[in-house]
Amino acid sequence: MxxxxxxxxxxxxxxxxxxxxxxxxxxxxxxxxxxxxxxxxxxxxxxxxxxxxxxxxxxxxxxxxxxxxxxxxxxxxxxxxxxxxxxxxxxxxxxxxxxxxxxxxxxxxxxxxxxxxxxxxxNSQGEKTVLKSYEFGNFTLHYDKQLLEGPQGTNKLTSKENELLRLLAASLNENVSRSFALKQIWGDDSYFNARSMDVYLSKIRKLLKTDDSVQIITLHGEGFKLVVN
CATH class of the missing domain: 3.40.50.2300 (Response regulator)
Structure with missing residues (x-):
């Protein structure tokens, strides 16, 4: 924990x-x-x-x-x-x-x-506090509005993109396990949900390309983390 x-x-x-x-x-x-x-x-x-x-x-x-x-x-x-x-x-x-x-x-x-x-x-020993917004690099995730504001403008996120990016931003520079993310957002960590999550991660990575200091690193066998250099 x-x-x-x-x-x-x-x-x-x-x-x-x-x-x-x-x-x-x-x-x-x-x-x-x-x-x-x-x-x-x-x-x-x-x-x-x-x-x-x-x-x-x-x-x-x-x-x-x-x-x-x-x-x-x-x-x-x-x-x-x-x-x-x-x-x-x-x-x-x-x-x-x-x-x-x-x-x-x-x-x-x-x-x-x-x-x-x-x-x-x-009860603050439970799930991490959910904020209205998260800042990382040159981006601001407006979680309450499902918007990602960055160097090239603002993008409207789907609910899954919003939840996944919030989970990563709340654990900035920390590992997030695949199983935990899947259970939190999709409800279970089945194979099909895992493939779906990979698609959303790919979309989020494309949105983050406008800032070279921000990236999502995959930790094979463990999970992934949002890193700001």
Whole structure:
């Protein structure tokens, strides 16, 4: 089973490194960013099952980042980390959709308990969060509209193309097994469905040819993955 991925945005280098190492030891995959702008760029290019956002950050603060994330995905859990203990900040955090709020200094064990509780409550340990859009290379997949926007314009996708590309984009640079993809999209991994999927993969590859940095790599005997160089 793939690790649960957490987006951690914390401008304090010592705390950020400690949190990343601690949560990594506890079995989570943590992507660490040092400011809100970097956090936003990382969020747009991958999927995450939980966000840990520091409130006071340069370039873009945690509340602003949280609002932007909420516009894209309403249900992803967000925990705010802050050195403040003002009632107004707590209220603002929950007003814009915080799932929890923890004030520095805090114990690592307490943070871990809160993360685990939220993930159990939101069932984020199941299927990867479905976003409205995914960015990879010079492409944007508008999953909610079945549109692929790229360097040469916008293409309308069939439902199968849309689902297959979403599955690949949600696991960017990670292997997706053939059996898993077939069961998720076609319902079973029969020979005929596998041949059908190969046809759709071929069509998607043609659409992606306009960006040399993006390709779908076949891993014989394993599956395939969408790679951005």
């Amino acid at each position: 793939s690790k649960i991925k957490i987006l951690l945005v914390e401008d304090d280098p010592n705390l950020g490194d400690i949190l990343k190492e601690y949560l990594g030891v506890k079995g989570y995959e943590v992507i660490l960013c040092r400011d809100g702008e970097e956090g936003w760029n990382k969020y747009k290019k991958n999927y995450y099952q939980l966000c840990l956002l520091d409130v006071m950050m340069p370039i873009k603060d945690g509340f602003t980042l949280g609002k932007e994330i909420r516009k894209v995905e309403e249900s992803i859990p967000i925990i705010y980390l802050t050195a403040k203990n003002m009632k107004e900040d707590v209220i603002q955090g929950f007003r814009i959709g915080a799932d929890d709020y923890i004030t520095k200094p805090f114990s690592m064990e307490e943070l871990l308990l809160r993360i685990n509780a939220i993930l159990r409550r939101t």
